[in-house]
Amino acid sequence: MAGPSSDYLPPPNTANPALKPIPYPHMLHAAPPEVPATPLPNPEDIPASPAWNPSSRTPRPGDDAPSPYWLRDSCFNGMRLSLRLINMDPDFYGGKHEGKCGEFREVVGDAVKIKVGFQSLEVPFKYLVPERPEIACQMVAAFDGPHKGRQFKIQRFSQDVCGCSDLKAKSYRRQIDAEIPTKDLVVTRA
Incomplete structure (x- = not known):
């Protein structure tokens, strides 16, 4: 009788059917890859890339807005x-x-x-x-353009233009009264 082979699978455990044999036991002892999945940048490239700078923070929408x-x-x-x-x-x-x-x-x-x-x-x-709006139903005010100083509720949100209903309307409406560039809106608190 020959010695055990690497393709040998033990018989199923009949005492506990929940335990199943490992289908590929030779994979348990695979060597780790020699190169990382994501290559590290050259040391001189690290200051130029905020993604590799541990002290950098993730920019948020509106960080590029002018001072108010x-x-x-x-x-x-x-x-x-x-x-x-x-x-x-x-x-x-x-x-x-x-x-x-x-x-x-x-x-x-x-x-x-x-x-x-x-x-x-x-x-x-x-x-x-x-603070820029991020979703529909937020209350906002326009700080630039023809609607400057008026308050709205966003009915349809997009990164470029929001469809807004005027909060001063006499009745509760879901219709869009104005299309306002998102960059010209600031979130208001109720």
């Missing part, structure tokens, strides 16, 4: 607009509010007073961008 100097317009007084803090200096509140959203209160000189949680902050315009 439009808040100086009196048509936004009393609106509960959502603003996100970005690109903060480490010296400014220790950078601990980076990426958080706050609610617009008022413009104070060259800064914007916002509420972040239970804390009230005065933040320079350069650290703020409008």
